[in-house]
Amino acid sequence: MTSRYAMMLKLDNLLTDFLQAYARKRLERFEAIKQINRLEEITFSNKKQYRYLDKRFKALEEWFIDVGSRLSEDCFDKTIITQVAKCVEKIGSYYQGESKGDDKRVVLYDRKRASRVASMVNVFLQERSKFLGYKYTPTGLKIVRPSETTSSFPARTTSPSKDIKARFKESLKYQLEIVEYFHQPWDHLLSIVNYLLNSLEKKPDIKTKHMAGSILYYMKLNGYKVSSYVGRLQRLSKNLDE
Structure with a gap:
């Protein structure tokens, strides 16, 4: 009973x-x-x-x-x-x-x-x-x-090196798709960065952090002054790492 x-x-x-x-x-x-x-x-x-x-x-x-x-x-x-x-x-x-x-x-x-x-x-x-x-x-x-599906990345394989490579390729593909949507004349890379940082502020996400960092690094290499954006990304990254 x-x-x-x-x-x-x-x-x-x-x-x-x-x-x-x-x-x-x-x-x-x-x-x-x-x-x-x-x-x-x-x-x-x-x-x-x-x-x-x-x-x-x-x-x-x-x-x-x-x-x-x-x-x-x-x-x-x-x-x-x-x-x-x-x-x-x-x-x-x-x-x-x-x-x-x-x-x-x-x-x-x-x-x-x-x-x-x-x-x-x-x-x-x-x-x-x-x-x-x-x-x-x-x-x-x-x-x-x-x-x-629940996960945006492929399931973990027996080879860690292949797994991380696949994840990296998926992240790059995602970034390309995002940028391609900003095809209008008024679109600017910093507009994308600003949106990504706002998203990170609301919801920490590795994929979003990676894309924001990639864009800022590329712009810095091309002579753009992005220190204020980098500082903001670093502050938001602490929340993601904690």
């Missing part, structure tokens, strides 16, 4: 854990939908607070820094990615000066902030698309490979 009771108790605990995990996932999913709808509102809304492009870009930047960076990738699906893609296209049109307003104040905005936002939204879309096995193109989402 005692053994049977213990088994029933164990099954009850397992079921409770499963339901709690399922509930957490559902809540994360609902939160993602809610926040992407918020992104759409900021991007497309005709509300008074977004009449001026500078205010709209400011709200978008705050969304990507405070909200977008903490949304779990596994909460996204093709429908949500499509919503984000439409936002990317609209934000791009804002940056290029598309506006029906007659008031010049409507279309005036901080070019640096707008550049940061354009970079953030492109990287955000690329990362979420890649996780689901899609690639965003001007003609829509294209399937490029199966969805990401």
Whole structure:
């Protein structure tokens, strides 16, 4: 009787854990939908607070820094990615000066902030698309490979040297895909670095740290002054190493 009771108790605990995990996932999913709808509102809304492009870009930047960076990738699906893609296209049109307003104040905005936002939204879309096995193109989402598994890197093999080499190649491939998405004339490597550092601040990640460090080292070799960015990366790296 005692053994049977213990088994029933164990099954009850397992079921409770499963339901709690399922509930957490559902809540994360609902939160993602809610926040992407918020992104759409900021991007497309005709509300008074977004009449001026500078205010709209400011709200978008705050969304990507405070909200977008903490949304779990596994909460996204093709429908949500499509919503984000439409936002990317609209934000791009804002940056290029598309506006029906007659008031010049409507279309005036901080070019640096707008550049940061354009970079953030492109990287955000690329990362979420890649996780689901899609690639965003001007003609829509294209399937490029199966969805990401829990690990982004291949399973450990019997040869450690081959394993680390494979991981390094995967990291380089990821970096190339990120950079290729910044194909617009206004995109700059420092825009990518800024986004990566903001991401590291919210969520420590070796892949992101590696890419930021690679870009900064390359720019330093080519004569760019990047000491302030390097200092910030070093401070954030301490959190990753701890």
